Amino acid sequence: MEPVRKKQLIEATLEVMAEVGYHGTTISLISKRAGLSSGIISHYFGDKQGLIEATMRHLLDALKITQRIDDPLERIDFIIENNFSQTQGASSATNTWFNFWALSLHNEGLHRLQCINHKRLERNLAFSYRKLLKPEQVKNAASSTAALIDGYWLRYSMGSVGNGDFSEAVARCKQYVRDLVAQYGR
Template identity: 85%
Template sequence: MEPVRKKQLIEATLEVMTEVGYHGTTISLISKKAGLSSGIVSHYFGDKQGLIEATMRHLLEALKITTHIADPLERIDFIIENNFSQTQGASSATNTWFNFWALSLHNKGLHRLQCINHRRLESNLAYSYRQLLPPREAKNAAASTAALIDGYWLRYSMGSVGNGNFEEPVVRIKQYVRDTINLFAD
C-alpha cells in the first residue's frame, strides 16, 4: 500500500502546485487532493519539503534511460525525445519544474537534485558522443546539446514560442546533433 499512497501524494502535489504554485501548496491541500490524511505525508515524507523533493525525484526518474540503446545516435535521439515527452511537458510537470528551479537556488536538497540532473544529462549525452566524435568535441557537443534541451524546453514550456508544442525543438536539436557529427565525419 505504501508505494500506491506515495504515488497518490506525488501526483496530488503536481496537481496542487499547478493550481496554486509552490507558496500556496500546503500539506492540507495535497492530502485533500489525494484523498488521504495529512498525517500520511509526515509519515512517508517528513514534511512539505520532503514531499517536494520526492516529487522532483519522480520527475527526474522519468528522464532516466531505462533501456540499453546500442546505437549512439539513437541514444542521443532518445534522450532528446524523453526530455520533451508528454510527462515532462504536462502542465503539472512544467509548473513543478519552474518552482523547482527557483527553489533550488535557495534550498540545498533541491540544489543537489538539480546538480545531479544536470550532470546526468551531460554524462549520458557525452557517453554517446564519445562514440561519434573526438573526446574534446564530444564533451563540447554534450554541453551544447544539454543547453539546447534546457533552453528550448524553457521557451516552449512557457509558451513564449510554440504554444507548448515540443515537436519543433526536438527536430531542431536533432538537426544540431547531426550537423555536429557531420563536421567530424570523414
C-alpha cells in the first residue's frame, strides 16, 4: 500500500504545484488532493521538502533510459524525444520543473538533484557521441545538445513558441545532432 500512497501524494503534489506554485503548496492542500491524511506526508517523506524532493526524483526517473538501444543515433533521438515527452511537457510537470529550477538555486537538496540530472543528460549524450564523433568533439557536442534541449524545452513550455507542441523542437534538436555528425563524424 505504501507505493500506491506515495504515488498518490506525488501526483497530488504535481497538480497542486501546477495550480498554486511552490509557495502556495501546503501539506494540507496536497493531502486533500490525494484524499489522504496530512500525517501520512510526514510519515512517508518527513516534511514538505522531502515530498518535493521525491516529486523531483519522480520526474527525473521518467527521463532515465530504460531500454537498450545499440545504435548511437537512435539512442540520442530517444534521449531527445524523452526530454520532450508528454510526461515532461504536461502542465503539471512543466510548472513543477519551473519551480524546481528556481528553488534549486537556493536549496541544497534540489540543487544536488538538478546537478545529477544535468550530468546524467550530458553523460548519456556523450556515451552515444563517442561512437559517432571524433574524440575531441564529444564533450562539446554533449554539452551543446543538452543546452539545446533545455533551451527549446523552456521556450516551448512557456508558450513563447509552439503552443506546447514539442514536435518542432524535437525535429530541430535531431537536425542539430545530424549536422554535428555530418561535420565532425568519424
